[in-house]
Amino acid sequence: MVHSFRLRWLVVGALFAAMGAAADPRATPPADGPARTIEFRDGRWFDGEGFRAGTWYSVDGALTRTRPARVDRVVDLDGGYATPPLAEGHNHDLQNAWGARRFRERYVEGGVQYAAMLCGDPGGTAEAKQALGADAPLDVLYASACISSSDGHPLAMARRDPDGSLRPVEDVHDHDYLVMDSRDDIERKWPRVRAARPDLIKAVLVHSERPERRGDARYFGMNGLRPELLAPLVERAHADGLRVVAHVESAADFRVAVEAGVDMIGHLPGYQIWEGRGEADYRLDDASIALAARRGTALIATAGAAQLVAGDDAGKLERVRALQRDNLRRLLAAGVPLALGSDRFDATVRAEIEYLSALKLMPPARLWRAAVEYTPSLLFPQRRIGRIAEGFEANFIVLDADPLRAPQALDRIRLKVRRGALY
Numbered sequence: 001m002v003h004s005f006r007l008r009w010l011v012v013g014a015l016f017a018a019m020g021a022a023a024d025p026r027a028t029p030p031a032d033g034p035a036r037t038i039e040f041r042d043g044r045w046f047d048g049e050g051f052r053a054g055t056w057y058s059v060d061g062a063l064t065r066t067r068p069a070r071v072d073r074v075v076d077l078d079g080g081y082a083t084p085p086l087a088e089g090h091n092h093d094l095q096n097a098w099g100a101r102r103f104r105e106r107y108v109e110g111g112v113q114y115a116a117m118l119c120g121d122p123g124g125t126a127e128a129k130q131a132l133g134a135d136a137p138l139d140v141l142y143a144s145a146c147i148s149s150s151d152g153h154p155l156a157m158a159r160r161d162p163d164g165s166l167r168p169v170e171d172v173h174d175h176d177y178l179v180m181d182s183r184d185d186i187e188r189k190w191p192r193v194r195a196a197r198p199d200l201i202k203a204v205l206v207h208s209e210r211p212e213r214r215g216d217a218r219y220f221g222m223n224g225l226r227p228e229l230l231a232p233l234v235e236r237a238h239a240d241g242l243r244v245v246a247h248v249e250s251a252a253d254f255r256v257a258v259e260a261g262v263d264m265i266g267h268l269p270g271y272q273i274w275e276g277r278g279e280a281d282y283r284l285d286d287a288s289i290a291l292a293a294r295r296g297t298a299l300i301a302t303a304g305a306a307q308l309v310a311g312d313d314a315g316k317l318e319r320v321r322a323l324q325r326d327n328l329r330r331l332l333a334a335g336v337p338l339a340l341g342s343d344r345f346d347a348t349v350r351a352e353i354e355y356l357s358a359l360k361l362m363p364p365a366r367l368w369r370a371a372v373e374y375t376p377s378l379l380f381p382q383r384r385i386g387r388i389a390e391g392f393e394a395n396f397i398v399l400d401a402d403p404l405r406a407p408q409a410l411d412r413i414r415l416k417v418r419r420g421a422l423y
């Protein structure tokens, strides 16, 4: 997101006032005991296509269908719909202590067990981890090395204090994000990248095909890396075993990012149409889509962020939705892997599920797999998560209703389980 940071915070404030007023009336779930083996009986379990009745066991936090010799505890799911939990592939709400304290519960209550915070700094990340707590039923990746140009996003956003005053640019540079304007900067500042111990690297492109933006004061602090820097940056990161997520705005940014070999693309271009630009600036070309498919470049679409940018302007949103449909249809047909993230402070990834569901571009089971199977495995490729399958971590949530019929089934989460423990 570039434009609507301030607006988002206002929305957050309003929502929070409303949420605080309505305490959760549900009964407390059973406390977690020392049980090593648990039988979860009479559930309907997501198998990638639909929900299938059966019983699964958790043994030392891993799923199995084989009944262990001793069952310490039986949990009756009473026909509930058990699915792997949600993953938030793109947000910023847990990337400092303030956010971690305020938004932690929304993840926990909403059945989101995995997340990626996509532009932080090392200090904020350390404080966020502490605020989140080591025992949070939530695994978070931090892009604690966030790289952009000296006149780039997120400068404009980061320097604005709550009272409207502006922090000096020098206070933000190489603090809130790392500045790289030349190839030399990549080598010179790489020790800082390493020192940040990032789980991911974030690299920012914003209409990189329009160098004339750089001389225009209106765009100061909203630009991004020069396009020719991305490939060497990705190469440097990969040499260190680090993955790169690119923030992109335009179709040209998308092409630059895919050709540079980034691992993930943080937005579907066109969630906002910048002033003076039109659909053609955001319509992805087929060759770039084909290359992304071949390389397996993941797309974290954040399509629903368009709702925040459009605000009350229904015409503007419909224009963006038409553009998104066209791009997404071709991306999905080509087999570009779709991951889910909301990039919203006023919502969880659930808003993105609902937004994509309403676009009706894919069967519900495919969307659900993207949400609960692909996104977690993209974030944590070493772990056996995202499926109800033999040997996978016993992480799941149980819903009253079938979420493939309507994602609003997420309104009623009966039970949440993490490595076999109920919470």
Ligand SMILES: [Zn+2]
Pocket: 001, 090, 091, 092, 118, 343
């Ligand atoms: Zn973002």
